[in-house]
Structure formats: C-alpha cells, structure tokens
Amino acid sequence: MAAVPRTLLEKIWDEHEVIAESADAPAVLYIDLHLIHEVTSPQAFAVLGERGLAVRRPELTLATLDHSTPTRTEQIFGGAPIAIESAAQQIRALERNCALFGVELLGLKSAERGIVHVIGPELGATQPGKTIVCGDSHTSTHGALGALAFGIGTTEVGHVLATQSLLQRKPKSLAVNIDHRLQSGVTAKDLILWIISRIGVSGGTGHVIEYRGAGVSALDMDERMTVCNMSIEAGARAGMIAPDETTYAYLAGRSRVPQGPQWEEALARWRTLPSDAGARFDREVEIDAADVEPMITYGTNPGMVMPIGGSIPQMSHDAAFDAALAYMGFEAGARLKDQEVNVVFLGSCTNGRLSDLRAAASILRGRKIAAGVQMLVVPGSQAVKRAAEAEGLHSVFTAAGAEWRESGCSMCLGMNGDLVAKGQYSLSTSNRNFEGRQGVGARTLLASPLTAAASAVRGRVTDPREILN
C-alpha cells in the first residue's frame, strides 16, 4: 500500500517529534540547530543560571554578534571603544555566557561572524531537513535550503538551550505556487513584496509557506533566501523551498556540511524531502512571476506596497491607513517615482549577500550617488565582505560615494546606532518599514538592491530598468 503523500513540512515535522502532539498537549519537537545572538539571549542564559541548568547540546548551538554590534571598522578591529555602552554590555554578556556554557561564539573579530541568517547557510550549518530556531523572526530565511526554520522568543531560547526541544503545535501549510520567471530588472525582493501584496501582512498567520513551482526552481540560493526571509512579513512563521540540485551545489564543500561518504548519505536523505506528488496543503495561492514588477512600499508595513510606477491607492474610512500616509508624508493617489531620497541602505538578512552587492554595484559602477544622499553598504557577513573586496565591489561603492562597513544588522533596525534621522526618506533593502524602525520619525521605503542603487544615483525613487536598459 502506498504511503500517504506528505509535504516537505510534514516530513521534517514527523522526523523531529520526540513526543507526538495530542489533544492534551503540543508536540515535543527536537531542534537540530539553535542560532543565538546578543539581543534575545541574555535573559535565557540567566534562567539557566538561576535554575542550575546546563546547555544540553552546545555542539548544536552557534552564537554570533550582529544586532547591536557596531559596523564601524575602528570599533571592531581598531581598538576604538564600542560607541553605545548598552550595546557593549550585551556583547560582553554573550561572550561571557558562551564561555560559561561552552557554546561556540563567532565573536567580534571572527572571520566567520555576520548576520545570523547570512552565516548559517554560508557555513553550511543550515541544511535541508533540519529544524532550526533562533530568537529572531527572520529565521524563516533558512527555509530556503529546505529546513524548517522559525523565530522564537527568549523564553523558548531558554527551552532549547536546556532541552534542545520546544513545545509546538503543528502549523498549517500554505503552498505559494509560482509559475514562470522574473523579468529582467525584477528581483527576488520584488517577488516577495508582490506575494505579500497578494496575501497580506497577516495572510500567512498560523501557516508555514512552501514556495513551489518553476518560478522558484529558477531562483538561485541567495534569491530563495530573500523570498523565505520575508515570509514572516506575511505573518508566516516559516517559509520553505524544497531542496534541489541548486541547493546541493550551493552546499557542496561548505565548512560545516558532511564530507566524503557522509556527504553522499546526506544527499540521499535530502533527496527524499521534497513534497510528494499529491501531498495536500491547507491552502494554495497562485503567483505568476512574469507579472512582477519592481516594487516599492509607501506605508508603514510591508503590505503597503505597489509597483514602482504605480500610485498610492485611495482607502476610504481607514484611520490606520491615513495615519500611515501622514507618517510617511504621502497622499493617497500620489506617485512615488521621483520622490526624494535622503538615505540609501544596502544590507540586512534580506539583501546583504554577495549577489545583492553585485546587483547594486552593476548600477553604481562608474557612477556617483546624488549630492546630499547618504548611502550605507553593510555586507551581511565578514565572508561576504571579503568576497566583495576580492571582486573590487568595495571600490565601486566608495568611488560612488557610499560608506563601506563591517557586517551586521545595522540600519535595518538601528540598534547599533546606524540610524535614519527624523523625517528623512530611507530607500532600504531591509525587510520592515514600520514606524520608527530605522530611527524615530524615519520614513522607510523598502525595495530591491537594484532599485536602491538606481535611486541613490538619481537621489530620487527610480525604476532600475531606466538605468539598466
């Protein structure tokens, strides 16, 4: 008798149930990889200390510094003090906790340090079929490699440190079927913003999204990570893409993947993961990648988004919508094309990978950013930084007038002091345009690295296809 067809999510879930869920209690779900950082871990380590508990599997735990960590070279390597004392205290707390509990830390000067969601895949620690958690909502990024990866709170960070397990109800599944390919000048960032515009900022609540179809197969790994990264912006705790030859080629040879015969064994296991033909999803949504255009947000959540040539919709009797436009200084019906831009941020776990920097550099090469525009380029990891420098991308950015920094979350949420001033317009490749996210009163426009670079050159919101073509 044939087995019941299962989804990728179901296969990983079933494989990790220590105790199956019942009407009385959620499942005890085993976690294969626990990533931690300086902001959401100190209170969890404190609970372990108070209760006299050890970290159950330190070898399945990996720590790095990214959220409140400086991006100025002199503060990382030059012996200058970390400018914000509370950030320095968080960094020292993580250093202390990792030493005390035997957890590996990719510390301030480590060549492997970077944004937690950039380094996991980069090191090959993120692998198909794994359960991966981190005290950060953009943990959904790792699903691009066929893992079940989701963000957790600090209490749950403590649970995983102490027991390598979590109490979880099995989420519902949402298939986002993507047909055809993206057009030239249109990126994975535009695709995920387009998807969010279709399903809404809470459309994925209670669900794990599996992105499927020809439009997904055609994406490279960096692009897949950009898409899965913003699943949480649609309300879905996790986004996933079945592993395929693109995934295996990306992982081959990375430092933390199995080597030799064990690589072959892992490959054989990973090939069984994709959803079976006939597997049922709780919901399905159809997307045509060929329809997608460069996108830009106009409001204060990622669902307030439109094609870059479009105009802001009219919404009657919606006070929150009006408040969002008032915050942004926009009016319904207005176009954003040629809107003035003051700051451009290229980086983050959404768009801080090498291909993102290459895309922006393809526009900035031989050009200057407009007078009065500040542009910050923050690589997603130290490895991305080195690779970009080896190709000379840093010279492209600095010659254009942009600042080239050390890796970290930086201006995505401004915890390290990389902030946008009140009232300024920031064209940002990050993931959230929430009020005050990049600084009190800052106005964020989310878009792709291509749009960011094109807009930096003109000093105004610019469709990158105008420069590329």
Next chain:
Amino acid sequence: MEPIRTLRSRTVVLSAANIDTDQIIPARFLRTTTRDGLGEHLFADWRYDANGAPREDFILNSAAARDCRILVAGRNFGCGSSREHAPWALLDYGFRAVISMQIADIFKSNALKNGLLPVIVDAATSGWLIEHPGAEVRIDLPTATLMLPTGAVISFPLETFARKLLVNGIDELGFLIGHDAEIGAFERRRTTA
C-alpha cells in the same frame, strides 16, 4: 509566572490594525540584559514627544486608561519581530490580556509564556469592544470565555494545555525537563539510526 484564573478590568482601545512589535517596544530599548523596567518604554514613540513628555492625545496617557489591565487592539496585533520584550513591556506596564481579532503567531506564543492572555475574538465582538472603550469586561480562564457588560458571553480559543499552565502559573520549561528521558531516547535513536 503569576497564576491567573479570572481577570476583570476596563479596557483601553488601540483600534489600529497591524500594531507591530517595533511600536510596542522600539528596538533602542532592547539593549538590555534583563527583562525588567520595560513598561516605561511601552509604545514609547506614541506615548512621548521628542522631549520625552507624555503626549496628551495618546490614550495611555489619559486618566481613563489608568489601572486598565486589558488592551483591545485592531487585527494582527504584535506582528513583526520575535522580541519577547513586547509582552514583557505590556506586563510590566500592567496589562494582563490583549483582545484582538487576530494576534501574530510569535507574539501569541511569547505572551502565553509570560502570563499575558491573548484573547482572539470574532469581528462582531472586536467591533463592539473597539466602539466601547473603557467597557468593564471579565475574562474567565478555566472556561476560556469573555463576558461583556451587555451580558454576552463569548468563547475564545485557548487550548487546554495553555489554560492549565496559566491557571496554575506553571511554565513550560518544567514540563519539557520532565520529558528528559524521552528526549534522551530520541537522541540515542537518531545517532544509531
């Protein structure tokens, strides 16, 4: 965690949809290594002006909001970041429950672990609550019901397991540690497979 069986309070209403965790507690207040004192910064950018003075037009600064322990919010409350500082800030301020048509997954999970009740209600109930700020309502945990001053009794979804932990003030960590033997057996099974 403080046990909680019933909660009776007037409500405060923030009717906007999609109130994200960056509004509940802006990122600059996350540079802390404890969970204490976050209530002071709850909704900081809505609550205080540029000089740090309370904004008169913000509901939490009004006399009517004093001692209210139940927040009524528009749909998709708590979307965005996984920061547990959001429920910590709400609790430290004095809230014990949030009522909304929809509450974001990670926020809901974090809230439950700290004894902040996520109460999800239908559109009609949410609409009534939003139109009647300051209404005196009662939440009964053992029956998972919300009582309006109209006498209406509304059930809300809260699974038995979560209810049991909240009513008894037990945290999940003790429960997980209680399954140490099964976790160990699972680990041995996987390494030998």
